[in-house]
Amino acid sequence: MNKKVITTCLAACSIVAGLSLIPVSGIMAQDPGRPELTLNGGSKGPVYFKHQLHQAVVEDCAVCHKDFEKKTGALDDAKKTGALKAKQVMNKTCLVCHRAKRKAGEKSGPTSCNACHS
Numbered sequence: 001m002n003k004k005v006i007t008t009c010l011a012a013c014s015i016v017a018g019l020s021l022i023p024v025s026g027i028m029a030q031d032p033g034r035p036e037l038t039l040n041g042g043s044k045g046p047v048y049f050k051h052q053l054h055q056a057v058v059e060d061c062a063v064c065h066k067d068f069e070k071k072t073g074a075l076d077d078a079k080k081t082g083a084l085k086a087k088q089v090m091n092k093t094c095l096v097c098h099r100a101k102r103k104a105g106e107k108s109g110p111t112s113c114n115a116c117h118s
């Protein structure tokens with residue numbers, strides 16, 4: 001094999017290898033959404049929520065997103081269709097975790113109404 005053939009082969013191989021990495025990195029780079037957001041808290045008033053802080057302390061996205069999609073407005077949409085009951089996420093996800101962590105003596109979030117709703 002002469003030098004030119006080897007060079008051509010190396011160039012072609014690296015293109016193939018490069019292309020095959022694109023879908024892999026596409027899966028790895030999951031959209032984390034907004035770092036902070038305000039949730040609709042109905043008659044009790046809005047709930048300010050630190051999304052990024054929770055991604056760091058909770059780690060598994062599914063703890064929350066098992067109940068609603070990773071899409072802005074998904075929580076309200078799921079309540080409108082009846083897929084989620086009013087206060088279901090508040091009671092079964094947010095408060096369950098905050099109470100358990102508090103009980104275990106770990107760093108936790110608020111458990112009183114006005115500490116979340118404003």
Ligand code: HEC
Nearest residue numbers: 031032033034054055058061064070071072073074075076
């Ligand atoms: C403690 C609960 C919780 C955890 C854990 C969590 N999320 Fe979310 N996420 C939410 C809430 C609440 C919303 C807002 C949904 C809405 O607007 O109705 C949201 C919305 C989103 C959105 C939509 C864009 C936006 O900013 O509204 C994306 C994308 C998203 N999350 C990605 C993730 C990923 C990726 C992870 C894991 C690394 C994760 N989330 C972990 C609660 C959580």
Ligand code: HEC
Nearest residue numbers: 040041042044047086087088089090094110111112113116
């Ligand atoms: C850890 C934060 C947190 C605490 C503490 C909390 N809430 Fe909520 N609340 C939420 C979130 C998030 C929602 C929206 C999601 C849902 O409906 O599950 C909500 C929704 C609501 C709604 C609207 C439900 C609807 O769809 O019409 C009411 C009313 C409400 N909360 C009352 C209360 C009362 C009363 C208390 C105290 C006993 C309380 N909340 C404590 C986070 C909290």
Ligand code: HEC
Nearest residue numbers: 047048049050057058063093094097098107108109110116
């Ligand atoms: C699996 C556990 C877990 C779940 C689920 C969870 N939280 Fe928390 N939350 C925490 C922990 C731990 C902290 C304390 C983090 C810190 O201060 O470092 C916290 C802190 C908070 C704070 C105070 C943030 C600050 O420093 O100002 C609020 C408000 C809050 N959570 C709201 C919510 C709401 C609303 C939900 C539901 C949509 C929710 N959390 C779901 C574990 C959880």
